[in-house]
Amino acid sequence: MIARSKRYKNSLGDGLNESGQELGSAVSALSGFNKAKFDETVEVSFSLGVDPKQTSQAVRGTVNLPHGSGKEVKVLVFTENVEDAKSLGADYAGLEDLISKIKDGWLEFDVALSTTSAMKEVRSIARVLGPRGLMPTPKSGTVTDNLEEAINQVKAGRVEFKMDKTGSLAVVIGKRSFTNEQLEENARAALDAVANSRPEGYRGRFIKSMHISSTMSPSVRLDSSQYQ
Incomplete structure (x- = not known):
């Protein structure tokens, strides 16, 4: 996941983590934050309800981002x-x-x-x-x-994702230089891909929470109700 800076920690007073927002509104909120002097990476992070200690509940997959990740991939x-x-x-x-x-x-x-x-x-x-x-x-x-x-x-722009040992995962969806429309379309592809990676037979709440953020910004909580 994206490493967080002191600037990020000092900017959490916006109250944007308390309730989930619709994706388009969340992307608009993200675009309103001050930009760094470099082209920040944007990602969507997920907290999952599965047990990471159970191999049968491992979560991994890929997503084809419609607008690429903004990174030249070697x-x-x-x-x-x-x-x-x-x-x-x-x-x-x-x-x-x-x-x-x-x-x-x-x-x-x-x-x-x-x-x-x-x-x-x-x-x-x-x-x-x-x-x-x-x-x-x-x-x-x-x-x-x-x-x-x-x-x-x-x-x-195919990106691979994999749950870590804490039950979390993150998917890079682009750069701050992308348009809101590009970020929203990439994010929607990522949300659908993660939702479709639910382990077979798992009946609990799969996605507990999800957020969108950039390298230096606070995170904006997304409405996860349709991805349960």
Whole structure:
């Protein structure tokens, strides 16, 4: 999640956390906050009702943001067909050479994809990639033999989300420089994706609360009633 500053903590007196707002109103409220000197990242954060200690209640998934995330994404592909992957738009491609670099501490990429056949070798660095949310998995669509589609989706704005050990998760939905309409459409896509990731068989209240915020702003609580 976004790291919070002293300026953020000092700006919580707006009373915007007490009751949930409709998404459009919340985005408008966010746009009214003072902007930092850099283009702040905007995210929607969720507090979930599931038990993070139960593996059957793990929550993770992906969302295709209509307007992208505003970030230039560096994509790494684990494959033996290096030139093919690079011709499809991969920033880095390889197998044993990349695994060796990663074991030595190199992590200068945002998303890792893998072909099915390469996963046997990739599993050797699961302890490095997993805690950082970079380990390719079939469920997130990052283990695939359709590299062209996967690379295009990631570059266009596909974002992965995963619940942490406290039962919370956050989805980046853009930048403060986006229009309100772009942020609202991206946020709605994120809300729908998280709501649809409810674990099978879970009958309790899934989304306890959700907020929208930027790097330096206070958070605005969203009305979660329709996402229960």
